[in-house]
Amino acid sequence: MTKPAVIPHPQDNEVAERIMANALPLFADHGYSGVSMRAIAAAAGLTIGTLYHYFSNKEALYLGVLQASYASCAEQWQTIFDAPTPPLERLRDYLLQYCKFAAENKEFVGLVKREQLEGNPQRMELMANVLLGEQFEKTWQLLEEINPDIDARMAANSLIGMVVHHFEIAALRQRFPQHRDEYDDPARVSEHIYQILVHGLLGKPAE
Amino acid sequence: MTKPAVIPHPQDNEVAERIMANALPLFADHGYSGVSMRAIAAAAGLTIGTLYHYFSNKEALYLGVLQASYASCAEQWQTIFDAPTPPLERLRDYLLQYCKFAAENKEFVGLVKREQLEGNPQRMELMANVLLGEQFEKTWQLLEEINPDIDARMAANSLIGMVVHHFEIAALRQRFPQHRDEYDDPARVSEHIYQILVHGLLGKPAE
DNA sequence: GTCTATAAACCGATAGAC
DNA sequence: GTCTATCGGTTTATAGAC
Incomplete structure (x- = not known):
């Protein structure tokens, strides 16, 4: 054996x-x-x-x-995406849960980012098929449901980039002047990203 | 000696x-x-x-x-930020140059991201003071000029996160179905990010 | 199933010939 | 200034006692 x-x-x-x-x-x-x-x-x-x-x-x-x-964490996303609520509400819930996950699982997020940098073909295939592919697909499908006229795949990349970056640079951000602890709060960050995605910087600041 | x-x-x-x-x-x-x-x-x-x-x-x-x-690359940002053009035009120029730089210097971007993950105090201090601090400050000052009512520092993190993520996952993205080469084009990506930042997903799709 | 002891290769760094 | 040769330490991985 x-x-x-x-x-x-x-x-x-x-x-x-x-x-x-x-x-x-x-x-x-x-x-x-x-x-x-x-x-x-x-x-x-x-x-x-x-x-x-x-x-x-x-x-x-x-x-x-x-x-x-x-x-x-694979099944954690399923329930959020499949909820029978309006798409904008699902987006808000997804962003909050995603930010919470990223804040609580910095090790996992760091591991995934490291793999993306390394680029080992075998492990990239594992990531693309097993986990990230599903999350990416659900994400852009939700965004396309919100607005069919945009490039939903690009928008999904932007969304994921915003979420992970906020928590990846947490250690660095604390070295910048005028740092506030609320910049690390998942609820605060997810609401900020939601506002940017839906209204942009010039839209109404609070709904 | x-x-x-x-x-x-x-x-x-x-x-x-x-x-x-x-x-x-x-x-x-x-x-x-x-x-x-x-x-x-x-x-x-x-x-x-x-x-x-x-x-x-x-x-x-x-x-x-x-x-x-x-x-x-330190002096490359200076001229863009200090241009005497309207803020929205500066934002568009900055995004294009930033995306071009990220696409052409994947190694450097990967190195910076790796340092952020590692968290070595000495090298973090070097990054925060020498390079990233200045770019971060110029970025949020530009965003605050565009709209003084938003949290410009958070918005700057979102902007940087979108740009770097698009090019960090280039190798992974090509393994996803329905991939298009234009997703790697700096001009295309920067325009996409500009639209999200200014108008959001619900705004007019093209100006 | 967990341990100790050890093999074989590789690491960062140095010494010294040319 | 570039090389070869080598030191001492650490690495992954294995063998075998208990």
């Missing part, structure tokens, strides 16, 4: 899950090559040899972290 | 510049710890020993890459 080459053990092993859960913030902060197997083992309270009992190598462990993170 | 601790040799040495120019895409793609001094030497057509003649260590070389990239 040989270990699988890429995918970690499929059964829900609580030790493997603990390893991946503790490795997630390490990979998000320092990148794939910036984290050693020793550091991962220490974060999980184990030694290095034990890691290789659950994962065939470092790459498989990393892919396991990616897939586990994807699965944990 | 000892070598400086952090800053590389100040004189404009063409060999040092070649080393940094070839190292930039490597750092942008794989991060600081993902690139070895051997790889940097090979990219410049040298051997590892020669690198230490021009840079005291790997950290100094990396900081040199950051600073050289900063300097190369």
